[in-house]
Amino acid sequence: MVEVRRSISLFDVHDETLCGWGRTAPTRASVWEPRTLDGVSERLSRTSARGVIARGLGRSYGDAAQNAGGLVARMTRLDGIAALDEEAGLVTCEAGVSLDSLIRALVPMGWFPTVVPGTAYVTVGGAIASDVHGKYRHGSFCDAVTRMRVWTPARGIVTCSAEEDPDVFWATAGGMGLTGVVVDATLRLHRVQSALMRVDTERTSNLDGCMERMLGTDDRYRYSVAWIDCLASGKHLGRSVLTRGDHATLDDLAPHVRSRALTLPDGLRLSSPQWAPSGLLNPVTVRAFNEVWYRKAPRDERDRLQPLTGFFHPLDGVGGWNRIYGSRGFLQYQYLVPYGAENVVRTTLERLSAARCASFLAVLKRFEHANAGHLSFPAPGWTLALDIPVGRSGLGDLLDGIDRLVVDAGGRIYLTKDARTSPDLISEMYPRLDAWRAVRNALDPAAVLHSDLDRRLHLADTRLERTPR
Amino acid sequence: MKDALGSPQSVLVLGGGSDIALATVRLFAARRTRTVVLAARDPGSLDTAATGIRAAGATTVEAVKFDATAFATHDRFVDDVWDRFGDFDLVLIAFGVLGDQTRCETDSAAAIEVIQTNFTGAASVAIPVAHRMLAQGHGTVVALSSIAAERARRSNFVYGSSKAGMDQFFQGLGDMLHGRGVHVMVVRPGFVRTKMTAGMQAAPFSTTPEAVADAIARGLERGKEKIWVPEPVRFIATVMHHIPRPLYRKLPL
Numbered sequence: 001m002v003e004v005r006r007s008i009s010l011f012d013v014h015d016e017t018l019c020g021w022g023r024t025a026p027t028r029a030s031v032w033e034p035r036t037l038d039g040v041s042e043r044l045s046r047t048s049a050r051g052v053i054a055r056g057l058g059r060s061y062g063d064a065a066q067n068a069g070g071l072v073a074r075m076t077r078l079d080g081i082a083a084l085d086e087e088a089g090l091v092t093c094e095a096g097v098s099l100d101s102l103i104r105a106l107v108p109m110g111w112f113p114t115v116v117p118g119t120a121y122v123t124v125g126g127a128i129a130s131d132v133h134g135k136y137r138h139g140s141f142c143d144a145v146t147r148m149r150v151w152t153p154a155r156g157i158v159t160c161s162a163e164e165d166p167d168v169f170w171a172t173a174g175g176m177g178l179t180g181v182v183v184d185a186t187l188r189l190h191r192v193q194s195a196l197m198r199v200d201t202e203r204t205s206n207l208d209g210c211m212e213r214m215l216g217t218d219d220r221y222r223y224s225v226a227w228i229d230c231l232a233s234g235k236h237l238g239r240s241v242l243t244r245g246d247h248a249t250l251d252d253l254a255p256h257v258r259s260r261a262l263t264l265p266d267g268l269r270l271s272s273p274q275w276a277p278s279g280l281l282n283p284v285t286v287r288a289f290n291e292v293w294y295r296k297a298p299r300d301e302r303d304r305l306q307p308l309t310g311f312f313h314p315l316d317g318v319g320g321w322n323r324i325y326g327s328r329g330f331l332q333y334q335y336l337v338p339y340g341a342e343n344v345v346r347t348t349l350e351r352l353s354a355a356r357c358a359s360f361l362a363v364l365k366r367f368e369h370a371n372a373g374h375l376s377f378p379a380p381g382w383t384l385a386l387d388i389p390v391g392r393s394g395l396g397d398l399l400d401g402i403d404r405l406v407v408d409a410g411g412r413i414y415l416t417k418d419a420r421t422s423p424d425l426i427s428e429m430y431p432r433l434d435a436w437r438a439v440r441n442a443l444d445p446a447a448v449l450h451s452d453l454d455r456r457l458h459l460a461d462t463r464l465e466r467t468p469r
Numbered sequence: 470m471k472d473a474l475g476s477p478q479s480v481l482v483l484g485g486g487s488d489i490a491l492a493t494v495r496l497f498a499a500r501r502t503r504t505v506v507l508a509a510r511d512p513g514s515l516d517t518a519a520t521g522i523r524a525a526g527a528t529t530v531e532a533v534k535f536d537a538t539a540f541a542t543h544d545r546f547v548d549d550v551w552d553r554f555g556d557f558d559l560v561l562i563a564f565g566v567l568g569d570q571t572r573c574e575t576d577s578a579a580a581i582e583v584i585q586t587n588f589t590g591a592a593s594v595a596i597p598v599a600h601r602m603l604a605q606g607h608g609t610v611v612a613l614s615s616i617a618a619e620r621a622r623r624s625n626f627v628y629g630s631s632k633a634g635m636d637q638f639f640q641g642l643g644d645m646l647h648g649r650g651v652h653v654m655v656v657r658p659g660f661v662r663t664k665m666t667a668g669m670q671a672a673p674f675s676t677t678p679e680a681v682a683d684a685i686a687r688g689l690e691r692g693k694e695k696i697w698v699p700e701p702v703r704f705i706a707t708v709m710h711h712i713p714r715p716l717y718r719k720l721p722l
Binding site (some may be wrong): 026070423 | 471478500603604690691
């Protein structure tokens with residue numbers, strides 16, 4: 001019989017059942033929380049056969065930061081912000097620092113991260129491993145990383161950038177933690193004059209209108225995003241609320257508040273109930289919410305001033321909002337399709353609407369840029385993200401069908417959000433997978449880096465048997 | 470690794486000849502399951518079954534020898550299959566015998582065989598399986614119980630009591646493993662038309678192996694710990710439970 005207690009039974013680890021933000025498929029692992037950079041190399045080089053993966057604040061929706069039966073290195077105590085180079089607009093910080101802490105430290109000094117995702121509760125290391133993106137169309141997180149240090153099983157700590165060891169850099173950017181453990185990074189910042197956003201909001205009555213507005217006038221804004229009512233159908237299919245904006249300049253502010261322009265308000269923090277029934281978000285409640293949300297949005301409003309956090313991270317104001325989906329949890333389904341494949345977005349909305357599949361948060365964004373990350377998600381095109389509660393029958397087949405459309409259109413699923421796609425499709429979605437595997441195999445020849453996501457999608461596995469369709 | 474919708478990628482079936490188990494793995498293979506190991510007393514008889522599972526989408530299908538009543542071999546058996554095939558996301562405990570009630574009432578050897586297969590055998594193999602799953606940090610055990618486990622009936626109390634023991638054992642095992650990454654689901658079908666029940670008169674709400682398979686997949690998707698198939702037999706079971714003994718023993722059940 002197998003010994004249940006892990007070989008790693010040192011005092012510095014404890015067992016924990018971990019899941020992603022979607023709260024599906026929890027697994028058990030030994031968790032280690034490094035407090036200083038010193039011990040990281042030494043500790044990570046002696047793991048059990050089930051390996052190790054780094055974890056930050058657990059905001060990946062699926063199983064990316066889980067390692068069943070193995071070791072999980074929770075990096076959140078390595079949260080030092082080392083240096084701000086005001087001259088060059090660069091900040092160097094440890095991998096476990098959250099974007100929330102960074103924003104709170106940097107904004108009063110007139111700086112903001114170049115790219116922020118939809119929540120500030122992610123770590124810098126996690127943001128690199130997922131190459132996260134946000135409402136900014138011209139790049140993703142790693143485009144603004146000028147240098148990072150990564151612990152790798154074969155080479156120990158490697159310093160890399162787009163110029164120095166670019167293969168290691170770009171395999172780690174979006175590499176889901178499977179090339180190494182990011183220990184610190186230097187980020188290029190964006191100059192801001194205030195902690196406020198100047199925001200334009202408009203409603204569009206259907207998907208075509210929304211896409212047309214985004215393509216036509218997005219270039220006036222640094223940031224843009226559309227919320228879509230995915231239960232609307234017929235001529236209202238894809239009706240949406242388009243929110244676009246820029247950092248407010250001093251000139252945008254009333255003279256008497258200019259002296260306080262860079263002050264961040266303390267976020268009013270609400271909390272979700274500890275428990276909610278699994279069926280709370282159903283087609284009826286979501287339809288009602290969507291109706292109100294759509295109607296409450298101004299038809300066309302210009303130049304409203306809004307705090308940064310409300311614009312970038314609206315859900316961060318509600319602690320543990322993932323709990324409202326109940327114990328069954330939820331999926332976040334996010335894909336990218338290139339320009340020209342708008343039909344895939346339309347078909348998705350038609351199928352969801354016809355299946356009365358209630359997505360509470362449906363968000364459409366655009367990208368105009370792809371970086372050199374082998375497994376990086378963004379590329380020129382449209383990206384649709386949907387939150388879908390688990391539990392309705394036929395959901396797996398519905399999403400498998402949409403996956404197929406996405407792949408046929410030359411698109412891909414976002415690995416950081418994924419919890420259910422088929423391993424058979426990954427090499428079609430990520431055509432540079434083999435190049436990534438070559439870099440990974442050189443950095444981790446003994447396969448020490450493991451995650452549940454990797455076990456499920458066989459990212460690192462070159463021997464995967466392909467099944468004919 | 471199982472996905473967010475409870476679909477496993479690798480499955481070990483104990484009782485690989487079971488019609489319900491085969492229908493279930495065919496359904497899984499049409500989704501994400503690629504590795505299926507069928508364990509049975511006579512693995513040579515499973516060629517057709519294996520072909521069907523491959524046709525449904527699995528890439529590795531193997532039949533191995535497993536004897537439910539050879540308790541002493543169970544630890545070794547579990548070690549062997551895990552060493553050969555790696556993690557199992559799901560183990561389906563599907564073996565069982567109906568037995569001949571009339572014979573069981575007079576021949577204790579016949580009764581012991583039913584009880585040792587259905588109850589002792591299931592418990593004996595479930596313990597090493599549970600420990601393998603704890604070590605791998607994840608996994609699902611699906612135990613095929615029966616509506617007969619609800620309350621032993623005069624007409625087949627030997628089978629019923631063996632299933633009752635097994636059913637309770639897996640509920641307890643589920644509680645033991647709760648919160649440790651391993652999930653146990655107990656399945657209580659009503660009358661299922663299979664080779665085990667061939668020739669018997671179908672009870673009301675009788676169902677098919679395919680319907681049970683579908684219910685298992687749906688139960689896993691929703692993280693259920695206990696399911697009845699079809700759903701309404703749950704209410705029949707509740708009624709059965711509350712019928713007074715003097716009446717219950719006379720019912721033609």
